[in-house]
Amino acid sequence: MDKRRFWMIARKYATFVILCIIVIVMFFLTDRFFTFNNLSNVGRQISMNAILSVGMTMVIISGGIDLSVGSIVAMSSIVCASILTSTGQIIPAVAAALATGLGIGLINGILIAKTGIAPFIITLSSSSICSGMVLVVTMARPIPLSHDGFKQLGQGSLWILPYPFLLMIIIFVMFAALMNKTKFGRYVYAIGGNEKASIVAGIQVVRIKTVVYSLCGLLASLTGVVYTARLSSGVPSIGEGYEMQAITAAVIGGASLSGGRGGIWGTLIGAIIIGVLNNALNLLQVNSYYQNIVTGIVVLAAVLFDRFIQTRVSSEG
Template sequence: MGVAVFERLRTREALRRYGLVLSFLLLCLALTLLSDRFLTASNLLNVLRQATINGIIAVGMTYVILTAGIDLSVGSVLALATVVAADLMQTGLPVPLGVLAGLGVGTLLGAINGLLIARTGIPPFVVTLGMMTVARGLALTYTQGRPITGLPASFTFLGAGFLGPIPMPIVLFALVFGVGYFVLARTVFGEWVYALGDNPVAARLTGLPTRRVTALVYVISGFLAALAGLILVARLNSAQPTAGQGFEFDAIAAVVVGGTSFAGGEGGLFGTLLGVLIIQVLNNGLNLLNVSPLWEGVVKGVVIALALLLHRAAR
């Protein structure tokens, strides 16, 4: 009896720690068996490259959700930031300044989200939902609904270039993930993010700068959405005011599959990385197995539900 309880506790702990890694490996194993095109260098690199856009957004989203917030505006922020940057570059602004302008727009929109949430107490869901429609509307107005194409080669390098054998998007994602992971795991700001999400009242009574931390996570999210957008535009050589629709869903899904709790304070970026990869490998697998893309949403939804069940069982 007693031993059984103990055993169950141990398996639970293991499930919590390694369940997600195991699921990911099983998924890869299954796809390797089902398709001989899965486990090839070019396919894996392809999967990884496709994962970078969602991956970068999901890093910011992890910060936001860790504080028990949500950012629904990432897709629209991405669109507005990229059309502004692309337009400026097309009209002759040097590439580095154009990139900075795009990142600046994302940061600014994030800051507006953050300040509204931190100062007014309006729920993040509502504030970022508002930003989602406002930024999308501005992107459409700015471009008159037309895509902006024909960007300088030194810019498209960000999306289509290589650093040695590795595609630039993967390099940038690795950089973002590495810095994001370090900040969350090792810095004062990282601890504050967890503390704020765990117990905002205690955070305030402990003298933490709760408003600043709240505002900053949305700044980070806006900045990273813009960065992801610039990489996407560089790869497609075209900035579209309608880009990024549904990206908030993919990012939230990755974070949640990765085990970060909506209640805040619980989870982290390693889980998010696995969440991003699981979703991307799944997409790739459906593709390789010639499943109709119309099924994609259904499969994704089921996987998210399964992941949540797994996390629940592990608690």
């Protein structure tokens, strides 16, 4: 019995321990890791993938997947940049970008929840449609921006905290509360854990799923806005492959693609691990092509470790 408890605790904190190990190793390998500039840079990089991963985590917990988030990032970046260029006003530009993400997420959600077609297929199609539309409208040309106030959103900081990092913290606190403290969050877990039983319990499964995909779209467009501000331009090619990074962060953080398991805080650690690892490899002047290999190994290790513990937890019950 005690052994089982040990493994359960091990599972809970494993990713955190791994993160600590990476950080400690970096401390000894290079003196450039713990510099203000580097950490603030890592903070900015992580925050965008992390915000994107929050939505993805909710979708994965509900038992689905969303492959369209990368394209939503690109589309909202373009919408934001073009409206900012024509009006010069931040609020309508950001609002339009967020509405774009929310809208696409809503369509994804309705299609998935009402038709029962696999989320993989629905979001694969919407991803393709969105990225195609972006290319058609922009002819693949970026939209440069020269709005200083907007630029601050991505590049400025409050005291020592970069704005994107602050935004990330706010999003995580909000969504962790939503997922852990509210009935809505409970239902997302329930639907991913057992959809039939959720229906029998009287949960409005269609409505909850629709909201989950809408929120995922909304967070993707928020990520797009932050990217746009950081790069100070709307970039059509941005967001390619981001959905995979988001899935990676969620999975390292303990989310199970069969649904019902995972957590917002785990995903945060997952996103930080990816960010810190990439940064570490850069600092150690490892060829950037190796980064993919390392990320792949980390995911595999995380999943194998989880399976290892799973057998320990259940077999000794």
